[in-house]
Amino acid sequence: MTIIRADYVMRMNESFEIITDGAVVFDAHIQAVGKAAAIRDAYPDAEFIDAGEKSVLLPGLVNPHVHLEFSANRTSLAYGDFIRWLRSVIVHRDALSEACKEICMKKVLDTIVQSGTTTIGAVSSFGFDMKPCVHSPLNVVYFNEVLGSNPAMVDALYANFLGRLDESKQYARKSFIPAISVHSPYSTHPMLAKKALEIAREEGMVVSTHFMESPAERAWIDSGTGDFAAFFEDFAPGSKPVNTAQGYLSLFRNVDTLFTHATQATDEELALMQEIGYITHCPVSNRLLHNGRLAVEKVEKLTLGTDGLSSNISLSLWDEMRAALWMHTTLEPNQLAKQLLTAATREGAKSLKREAGVLEVFKDADLIVAQLPETVAHIEDLALQTLLHVKEAKMVFIAGERI
C-alpha cells in the first residue's frame, strides 16, 4: 500500500472537488482519498511519498486517439488542406513507416508516459505498432483498423483485418485491449464496416472511427462533389460515395464508439454520435489541416486526442489542451479548462471502458503528479493554472506501479 500526499488533489469527479493538503492511498486500485492527515492516520503502515510543495495529484491522462505508425514525420507532410495532406501521406507513407520501427515507437511511447498519459487508444493501420504497444507500461486499447471502399476488394481487406485482429487478441490482458477501428465514411464500404462491427457487438469491443473531419468529406458524402471528387478520379476513377452521413452513423448503433473530429458535423449528427458514444476532439490536427473547429460547447461526451505526429508536433495532452484553450476563443477559459481536463481524464477513461480517470475508491491506481511553479492564489482557477503551466508529469503510477 502506498500513500501520496500533494498540495492539491484534483479528483476529477462530477463536482470537480479539489482537496488541499490531500492524499490518495492505493495498491493496484485506489483504497481511499482524503485529507493527508486522516489518510496517514488510517493507513499507518503504508509507504509514504510526499509529492512536495505546489504539487497537483490527479488521474493519469487518457488519449483515446493516436496513430503511432507515422511517428517519423516532422516536415514531410503537407498541411493547410485535408486533400493536400492526404496526397502527401500517400507519397510518403512507406518512407515514414520505414523510418519509425519498434525502437523508435518505444521512444515515442516513453515520451507519452513521461507527459502524464497513462492510457492510449492506438489506431493501427498495419499492425507495425502492435509489439511496442504490448511491451509498453501504458494501458493500450488497440484499434485494428479496417478500410477500403472498393466492393471487389472487401473480402481480401477483411481477411487482412481479421489477421491483425486475431494476432492482437493473443496479447489481450488488462493493459492491452484489442479493439476495432472503422476508418471513415469516405473510405470504408458499409459491407466491410458491418462485418467488423458485428464482431465488436458480439465481443463487446470498443470501436473508433473518423467522422466529418474536413469540408472535403462533407461535400463528398453529401453530394459526391468537392476536392474528394478530384482525388478519387486520380486513384479510383468513377467512384461514388459509398455511405450517407446518417446511414454511416446508424451502422454504429449498440456499439461503444468514439467518433473523432466531427468538425463538419451538423447539430443532429453531434446529437446522434453522443447517443451512440463519445466525440474525440483533436484541435491541433484540425487546425493544421485547416478543417474547422469542433463545437465543443455542444458536446458533453467529449474526449481529447492528439491524433498522430502525421498531423501534430506533440503527443502530449497538455499541449493539446493548451491548443484547445487558444482555439475556442468565445468560451470562458476557466470553464473550458475544466471541460478539457475532464475530457482528458474521466470522460476519456469512460469512453474506453476503463475503470480509471477519476480519484475514487476501487478505480485503477493510474495517477500522476504535476508540478506548479507557485502556490495558486485563486484555487477556483486550479484547472486553468495547471493546464497553462504543466509540461510533463513529475511522477507517473500505472495500476499502482511507479513508472
Ligand SMILES: [Zn+2]
Ligand atoms: Zn485519426
